[in-house]
Amino acid sequence: MARTKIYVPRETAAISVGADEVALAIAQAAKKAGADIELIRNGSWGASWLEPLVEVEVDGARIAYANVAASEIQSLFEADLLKGGPHERRLGPTVEIPYLINQDRWTFWRCGLIDPLSVEDFELHQGFKALSKALAEGAESVLDAVMASGLRGRGGAGFPTGIKWRTVADAPGEQKYIACNADEGDSGTFSDRILMESDPMGLIESMAIAGFAVGANKGYIYLRSEYPLTHSILSRAIATARDAGWLGDNIKDSGFDFDIELHLGAGSYVCGEETAMLESLEGKKGIVRFKPPLPALEGLFGKPTVVNNVVTLASVANIVNMGGERYAGMGIDRSKGTLAFQLAGNIKRGGLVEKSFGITLRELIDDFGGGTASGRPIKAVQVGGPLGAYIPAEQLDTPLDYEAFIGIGAMVGHGGIVVFDDTSNMAQLARFAMEFCAVESCGKCTPCRIGSTRGFEVIDRMLAGDNREENYDLLVDLCDTMESASLCAMGGMTPYPVRSVLKYFAEDFSSSEET
Amino acid sequence: MARINHETTSKIVADFGGKPEMLVQILQTIVGRFGWIPEETIRQLAEELNLSRADVHGVVEYYHDFRTAEPGNHIVKICQAEACQAMGSRKLTDYAKRTLAMSLHDTENDITLEPVYCLGNCALSPAVMINGKTHGRVDEARFNELLDDMRGSD
Numbered sequence: 001m002a003r004t005k006i007y008v009p010r011e012t013a014a015i016s017v018g019a020d021e022v023a024l025a026i027a028q029a030a031k032k033a034g035a036d037i038e039l040i041r042n043g044s045w046g047a048s049w050l051e052p053l054v055e056v057e058v059d060g061a062r063i064a065y066a067n068v069a070a071s072e073i074q075s076l077f078e079a080d081l082l083k084g085g086p087h088e089r090r091l092g093p094t095v096e097i098p099y100l101i102n103q104d105r106w107t108f109w110r111c112g113l114i115d116p117l118s119v120e121d122f123e124l125h126q127g128f129k130a131l132s133k134a135l136a137e138g139a140e141s142v143l144d145a146v147m148a149s150g151l152r153g154r155g156g157a158g159f160p161t162g163i164k165w166r167t168v169a170d171a172p173g174e175q176k177y178i179a180c181n182a183d184e185g186d187s188g189t190f191s192d193r194i195l196m197e198s199d200p201m202g203l204i205e206s207m208a209i210a211g212f213a214v215g216a217n218k219g220y221i222y223l224r225s226e227y228p229l230t231h232s233i234l235s236r237a238i239a240t241a242r243d244a245g246w247l248g249d250n251i252k253d254s255g256f257d258f259d260i261e262l263h264l265g266a267g268s269y270v271c272g273e274e275t276a277m278l279e280s281l282e283g284k285k286g287i288v289r290f291k292p293p294l295p296a297l298e299g300l301f302g303k304p305t306v307v308n309n310v311v312t313l314a315s316v317a318n319i320v321n322m323g324g325e326r327y328a329g330m331g332i333d334r335s336k337g338t339l340a341f342q343l344a345g346n347i348k349r350g351g352l353v354e355k356s357f358g359i360t361l362r363e364l365i366d367d368f369g370g371g372t373a374s375g376r377p378i379k380a381v382q383v384g385g386p387l388g389a390y391i392p393a394e395q396l397d398t399p400l401d402y403e404a405f406i407g408i409g410a411m412v413g414h415g416g417i418v419v420f421d422d423t424s425n426m427a428q429l430a431r432f433a434m435e436f437c438a439v440e441s442c443g444k445c446t447p448c449r450i451g452s453t454r455g456f457e458v459i460d461r462m463l464a465g466d467n468r469e470e471n472y473d474l475l476v477d478l479c480d481t482m483e484s485a486s487l488c489a490m491g492g493m494t495p496y497p498v499r500s501v502l503k504y505f506a507e508d509f510s511s512s513e514e515t
Numbered sequence: 516m517a518r519i520n521h522e523t524t525s526k527i528v529a530d531f532g533g534k535p536e537m538l539v540q541i542l543q544t545i546v547g548r549f550g551w552i553p554e555e556t557i558r559q560l561a562e563e564l565n566l567s568r569a570d571v572h573g574v575v576e577y578y579h580d581f582r583t584a585e586p587g588n589h590i591v592k593i594c595q596a597e598a599c600q601a602m603g604s605r606k607l608t609d610y611a612k613r614t615l616a617m618s619l620h621d622t623e624n625d626i627t628l629e630p631v632y633c634l635g636n637c638a639l640s641p642a643v644m645i646n647g648k649t650h651g652r653v654d655e656a657r658f659n660e661l662l663d664d665m666r667g668s669d
Contacts, residue, residue, distance in 0.1 A: 012634075012636055012649050013636050013638060013639055013651060015648075015649070016636050016639055016642065016649045016650050016651030016652075017639060017650075017652060019653050048636075048638035048639055049638065051639070075663055086659075184635060185632065185633055186633070187596030187597040187598045187599070187632070187633045187637060188597060188598040189633075189637070190635040190636065190637055190638065191636070193635040225543065225580055226631060226633065226634050226635065226644075227635060228647050229649075262545045263539070263540060263541075264539075264540065265578075266539055266542065266543055266578035266579070266580035266581060267578055267579030267580040267631075268577065268578050268579065269632060278541055281536075281540035282536050283534075283535055283536040283537055283539050283540070283574070284538070284539075284574060284575065285573050285574055285577040285578075286578070301536075305598060342638070343638060343639065344598040344601075344635065344637030344638050344640065345598040345599075345601030345602060345640060346598065346601040346602055347638070348663075349636025350637070350639065351638045351639075352638075373602070382597055386596070386597060416598075416637070418597050418598045418637065419601060420601045421601075424600075424601065429597065429600070432597070432600070436596075436632065439632075440632070442577075451528075465668075468637045
């Protein structure tokens, strides 16, 4: 009899609620029962609310068991787990879980499916097919496909990827670089992490394609230090890909050289800003650079550099495989393709939902997310990280689309959606936005460095009931200064959440209750 | 935790090819292994990497990860970011401060308590990291269990 395959995720969210203990208990129970199992540590499907999600392969189909605890493994074995037997934890076939099948998985389709550290498994699921195709068809063909796809930067800024790549490809100079921004610091976001832990070779392949397209032989990944498990998985995946001949000199006899160096950040939020990240990659303080020059022309070590977010890069392999038009066929208006939305905070079914642009916040939060975890009404939703506006419940029907969000004074950003219920004190969150900016400001420009501290001081006075109206005007004035005179988005956008609280939740300034 | 010595510092610098552009990686390696960066190490790094002491100091001071005081053997980080706040991390932080009888950034009884701004576990908030491992859906009872496990590992 063939060995029974059991999948238990090795992914931060799953492990944070006991996946390692579950894997250990399964190995012990199988040994005790004399069962011949193959325990595979896959990545996550992204449905974090179901973690630890254990799957058993029965007659070629994977049967899912959700929210499994190590203490339940004995009873699961007694319920014939290895044959997909009934149990209160049993969800049924993974391919029938509505949360997963109602998504448009373009970039994350291998996540959860494969063993992230197995080149064989990766290749069995179209791995390195796009790189081979790119090497055969030439750089121009890749650049055309990316341009036709309408792909925009998924890190938050939404700049057209095709234009950036074309600029680097056309820039003079022998030495060029690919710099992957994996400094996913926005609260409420974890899509980069899930991709790197669940399909690291998907990122490696796309970085090599980017290098080939623009003429770069070296790539850097700048990974935040808050992701130690990601670091371990990614460094092993890079070594494995190199051993298999997919990184290094003369990749698969194509004459193309490309290798990747993995760097760790050191706890600075601003290093997620592209020029600060480049400074940090050069071993310096993460101080924002003036632009121009654009990094595409003078980036890392002064050389032309493609700086792209993890998800942006990872979306490219399938664009090469299936054509840019196919990708552009999804989404709405100028927001083409899919975005990996992340449902976070006070939400019943939190996790990653890759969906075409155009879905509304309400559909994401209600249909996928199941409403708040507390069961209380929604008060506000912050989209796009700490620099994103707090959106009131009345605006939840806004479609997720870069331009539509700008229209309501908000931003889609990296797709993080943080839900707050009606017990939240929004004035405290406005204060937090200023405080966070004060903690994280790189200090180069005055509006950000000083303005943020003055900002939370003014809010403190308002909360204390000291000259509330006068201080309100002062706060608005300060927001104007920070917004128009800061060097980068840190100081320039910290006013967004603050202003949104002043606009929609001003009454919260008259009570100083804690959230 | 052992204190980094002269020889180990040289070894780590050599592992990174002695390149000044690897300074952040060198410091991250030192903090990962020894928990903090003593003053004499800053001086040595400046010398070996051919940088000014002010340059190295600047980098050390800039990044939150680069502690310049010795931490406890156990490092407890509680996420302060918005998604965790939405699930009660402010109350959890207050509870941790009371239970451990210390403030954020303090070291007492071999434990260092620090704030962290996002661990990327925002679907399972609030999140806490103990000695490099992230835990999700941490309420007060779970926090106590985690502390017991941590102390039991000594």
